[in-house]
Amino acid sequence: MKKSIDKSLEIKKVKPTAMRQLVLDILSKQDHAIGLPELEMQFAQADRTTLYRTLKTFVDKKVIHSIDDGTGTIKYAVCTDTCHCNPSELHVHFYCIKCGKTTCLTDIPIPDIQLPENYFAENINMVVKGLCDRCNRG
Template identity: 45%
Template sequence: MNDEIENKLREKNTKPTSMRILVYDFLASQDVARSLSEIENHFYPADRITIYRTLKTFEEKGIVHSIQENSTSKYRLCSDDCNEDTHKDWHLHFYCRICKQTTCRTDINFQAPSQATLRIDEVRLFAKGICENCLDETMQ
């Protein structure tokens, strides 16, 4: 598994340090976006500055995208076609008011404009509501 992560990091021009491999592996195992404090808690007592710098490097290299939720950033792995210049995460980010989880809803996509008269580098689409799991529980 580490070899695969190391290769993915190298493909993104990112040196595969131990912490970067660990953070990538952690994010790859998550079904929801995670905040810096949640990631820090997972790696406690690791240096929080190293984790923060890892996430910022990942964001710059197109490895993760950040989701702004009120005054908090949450992080989720990008698709493989994101890069240093352009994040191609053209999907909805959804926050459930009940379970308080933020998910990337790749089933709700938006198309990039087909005209070459402009270049969009990033789109941030965010919605709040009740996820299907919590909605099912409230219906019972």
């Protein structure tokens, strides 16, 4: 039986090179969204450019989605197999100012808003900044 990583790449039509399998494997094991620098650190030694381009390919092919959480470093998290990143499918993201982790609130869809006349929405980004579950206790 094929590994789910490979299946995912196949579904999204991305050639499963060793590098890509590895990167996607790492990404799918995270409990939060990570950025290029953080991804880089998961490797003993790896080239930034390759990781950068791998992420780019993944975003293009909708294997992962990118999140601008306002920290200056773009974060990435895996999409579901059926995700097409349409505005209607988008969810809210949360950035914790204490632990610095960015998480997908996949259960919270971005609410519909009424744009002014003649405006067209292609994409919506909604990031809530504050204290997460864990950090709000202590």
